[in-house]
Amino acid sequence: MIYLALDTNIWLYLANGLDPISNKDHGNLHFELIDRLRDFVQRAEITILVNEVIISEWERNKEHAKHRIEKLKRKAENPKQAFAEIKRYVSRNVDEIEKEFIAGLVRDIELNEEHIVKVETFLKEECQIIPVRDELKIKVFNLSISGKAPFHNKKNNIADASILFSIVNYLEGLTYSGDNQVIFVSNNTEDFTDGKNKDEFHPDIQKELGNKNIQYQRVLPSALELSETILLQIEEHRKHEAWLESVSFSCISNLCVHSESFTPWGYLDKELEVKYESNETIDPDQLDLFPELPRQPKESKKIGISECVICSTTHLLCPDCDELISVEDETEKLSCPECQTQIQIIHDQDPFLLVYDLKEDLIA
Numbered sequence: 237m238i239y240l241a242l243d244t245n246i247w248l249y250l251a252n253g254l255d256p257i258s259n260k261d262h263g264n265l266h267f268e269l270i271d272r273l274r275d276f277v278q279r280a281e282i283t284i285l286v287n288e289v290i291i292s293e294w295e296r297n298k299e300h301a302k303h304r305i306e307k308l309k310r311k312a313e314n315p316k317q318a319f320a321e322i323k324r325y326v327s328r329n330v331d332e333i334e335k336e337f338i339a340g341l342v343r344d345i346e347l348n349e350e351h352i353v354k355v356e357t358f359l360k361e362e363c364q365i366i367p368v369r370d371e372l373k374i375k376v377f378n379l380s381i382s383g384k385a386p387f388h389n390k391k392n393n394i395a396d397a398s399i400l401f402s403i404v405n406y407l408e409g410l411t412y413s414g415d416n417q418v419i420f421v422s423n424n425t426e427d428f429t430d431g432k433n434k435d436e437f438h439p440d441i442q443k444e445l446g447n448k449n450i451q452y453q454r455v456l457p458s459a460l461e462l463s464e465t466i467l468l469q470i471e472e473h474r475k476h477e478a479w480l481e482s483v484s485f486s487c488i489s490n491l492c493v494h495s496e497s498f499t500p501w502g503y504l505d506k507e508l509e510v511k512y513e514s515n516e517t518i519d520p521d522q523l524d525l526f527p528e529l530p531r532q533p534k535e536s537k538k539i540g541i542s543e544c545v546i547c548s549t550t551h552l553l554c555p556d557c558d559e560l561i562s563v564e565d566e567t568e569k570l571s572c573p574e575c576q577t578q579i580q581i582i583h584d585q586d587p588f589l590l591v592y593d594l595k596e597d598l599i600a
């Protein structure tokens with residue numbers, strides 16, 4: 237699972253689209269970002285971690301999220317002045333343009349008001365709220381008086397530190413942690429990095445995080461891109477695991493079959509070409525006794541083959557019936573216990589599996 241944790245400023249940024257550092261307006265990017273986050277969450281590809289501290293910080297600061305709306309409202313309140321000026325020089329269509337301008341502003345205000353509600357609902361209802369235990373509160377308090385990052389700049393980072401460090405507890409509490417990746421997003425490079433390397437956690441913080449797979453990202457859009465890459469990697473990894481699972485076998489060699497304590501296994505992850513004796517012996521010059529019978533060469537194929545990881549005995553799948561066969565002696569002809577097809581591994585320059593024309597039961 238991919239987890240995202242966003243600091244308080246990022247939540248505000250999601251709400252008003254104003255870059256927390258430059259205060260620059262990122263247009264309607266905030267609409268797009270929240271939709272992409274919700275898509276990820278609804279498809280269960282990403283979980284967003286929040287805690288009670290982040291939620292109460294949001295409550296305390298959400299008025300700031302309305303900055304954009306206030307700006308728009310101020311514009312909407314005073315159009316007469318601007319348009320009186322315009323009307324002095326432009327004679328046609330100004331009333332229409334004025335109407336359109338005001339309608340646009342009103343719509344923008346509505347959209348942004350709805351958007352803030354959307355962000356708040358998302359934060360409180362669609363994100364994973366993780367507990368902040370008392371030990372963690374003590375730990376964050378101790379860190380805050382120790383002068384270590386993220387408290388080395390004498391700023392109040394309790395909320396953001398609490399979300400970051402509660403992730404560690406949260407990950408420890410998960411039963412399966414195989415593919416878990418966490419991305420912590422904060423624009424606050426001053427407190428979360430050492431200022432020299434702004435793409436990595438401050439060494440103090442890294443020490444606190446231990447071996448947990450938690451990455452630092454400055455900006456949300458790039459964190460989302462990063463999570464998409466990770467999603468692809470995880471998908472590849474899962475496909476590979478699923479494939480390995482599909483070709484795995486339990487060893488049936490004499491050496492392992494009686495093992496009681498555990499099940500020896502292997503993966504039929506290599507391929508061996510199959511050649512048929514009959515194909516090899518079709519000789520165009522030879523007198524054919526039954527010329528009316530079509531002698532179709534059998535289609536070439538490949539079978540899965542590999543060794544048991546414990547006893548190294550080669551196992552392969554019968555080219556005729558797909559039964560698992562253990563090859564105790566690779567130099568000998570053997571017959572499939574299921575369908576009696578006679579086969580032999582030929583260790584040529586390009587090894588192959590030779591399939592004989594007659595089955596064992598037909599010989600006998």
Ligand SMILES: [Zn+2]
Binds near residue numbers: 489
């Ligand atoms: Zn074995």
Ligand SMILES: [Zn+2]
Binds near residue numbers: 557558559574575577
């Ligand atoms: Zn068989």
